[in-house]
Amino acid sequence: MVPQLKDYLITNWNRLFGDKVLPQNLSFLEIAGTTSAPGKVLFLIFKDNSTNPLFLAKVSRNQKDNSLLLCEYNNLQYIDKICSQFIKDSIPRPIFLEEIGNHRVLLETALEGKAISETLSFRHPVSKKIISRNCSLSIDWLIRFHIETNCKEKRLERDNIHTYIEEPIESFCSTFELNTDEIKFFQNLKVIIERLTNRNYPLVFQHGDFTPSNILISQNKFGIIDWEFSRTEGLLLHDLFFFLLWYGFAQCRKDVHDTRLSSFQASFMSKNWYSDLISRCIKEYCKKMHIAEDSIKLFFILFLINLANKEYKDLCRDAERGFINMSKGFSGNGDRSFSGLIKDGLYVNQSRLFIAQEKYFLNF
């Protein structure tokens, strides 16, 4: 694919990038993206001797499934049309989505900066000041983005409550074997769901993968990448929760697999400086987006079970392909069969932990 893409870019350079001088050479740095089906592979493209990449090319690992590339391409174009220059400057600009070398290739501009998860690399102990600052920047951006993209006036109401709330809960309950307390928990949610429906909260443009590794920071610039899971109508707070969850993971120094559940517990179900920061961030977001605090828990469990449902589907697809990148489940129950493994992912265990310790959730 790369030789064909190189030829294509050089041949069509003037048409595509008339303002840029034709290069002598293009170099490609490959980055293995997600392997979970359909998965993706990324290529940073450097022109001649430049020290920073000009473009980013994305390819789906499954040539028959380019849905994520299409989603990213369309949504980036949409944002480019309706948002302010501040937002436009912080996202990649899509250039084309074309068939090249037997692959659909999405080409977009490459953003400057380093992922904020990597800014923790040299710090030990972890710098609270850096984390607070990065949280603040990210959340300010997110709030502004949600306000600017909330143009369709789509709301969470009786007509769509089934799609956004009841269906994910039904799917979760039927997929995973729940214990008595968990069943009771979901039964008790009905009252809260009814209250939520009456509040007509807006649906927001969701990034879908708003993690610290997708937020780039450099001296003057702030950038958000990886838009393939974005959707124009998503639930409030999803992106915020995702960011805070994964920023907690980014601060762990030990083996990733073994620490994620304890990191979740420390971040959301315990009292420490990071959970205090999380509380403040959530309150700030809720204040600016006019969300009542008594709705937060419902949004949080929806956030977790949506991730758990998606994770289960992804693991099933991976199982079909033949490789699940998990040597063991997250519950620690020792079931190593693959049928046990695909129901023992990170998010289902976090959901269970939340349900079991709900009363400790961030003092909400």
Add this chain to the structure above:
Amino acid sequence: MQNDRLRDIKFICPRCKDDLINKRDYLVCGKCLSQYLIKEGIPFFSKTKYYFDDVSKRDMEEYINIADKKGWRIVLYNHLRPRNFYIYRYASDESRADWRYFLPLSEKSVVLDWGCGWGIISVVLSRVCNKVISIDSTYEKIRFLEVKRKQERIDNIYPVYGGDQGEIPFPNSYFDTIILNGVLEWAGCVQEEKDSLVAQKKMLRSCFNYLKDNGCLYIGIENRFGYNYILGARDHNNLRFTSLMPRKVANFYSYLLKEEGYKTLTHSYAAYKRLIEEVGFSEIEFFLPIPSYQNPLFIIPLDNNNVFGYFLRHLFSMRSKKFKGQIIYYVSQILLSLNLMKYLVPAYSIIARKKKVL
């Protein structure tokens, strides 16, 4: 019936180089009348009964039985994964073939996966290519691939048992791309040729001949002077520092400790370039696969230091290995500034072209 699909492939006699005729259970040479068995859809061209023992032979035979009865997935998930996650990943992680994007593959490509092992690379390539011939000198691996191929109904993979003599039963100028992924260093162990370097040259020369004009050779292999070996990583023979020693010393050392000679030769950047050019290839590109060519997360071109510099500044993560990571980072920066990085990286992904001679 299953042998009929082999009619899609042109086989030639390894002895006299004449065409082989498919006679259902045998491939027969019309000239010298040599016969090559076809057993369970797999043509037999191997002379040695070599076995690559990442998994014991007994276990492998058990896996093939289970794969036949219950499916290849059950073998990987329920048997291989609990015993050895690394081998399970090696056998099933499709990202092992991520270097394929640097090759000019198309739906017309005919590809040879020489030393295919468990066959995951062949499976990945079969989705984008016309035909993939998967050849290995370990019968059990080829057998497993054939079981998987049948169960997945992959019609354009052709497993072949052979390749252990540095030659394969195909005509010259037959392939668009040949893959030698973690294979070249084992040439001296598999072939009857005693001199490992000669065995490797024979293999490379064969690749050159079997490729069409403008065809590509891909090699994934370790760097003899990789900094990991300098720091004491074990060589293919499970000994430390042997790749750094002069060959005769390494040979003596190997006899002393393992009662066998040093056969798994790896080379330096310059030596690989020389070897590949000697047999006729040109337009040789070197890439650095990180962390290894077996499971690359990044593939970096080594002809552009700026790209590597960008990787170090923005993509190299040191969170999980604080002290070691920082050492690697700073040493890499120094080596990069001295233009020495490409000589000391742990492994290479090498792409070489057979240019048409006008």
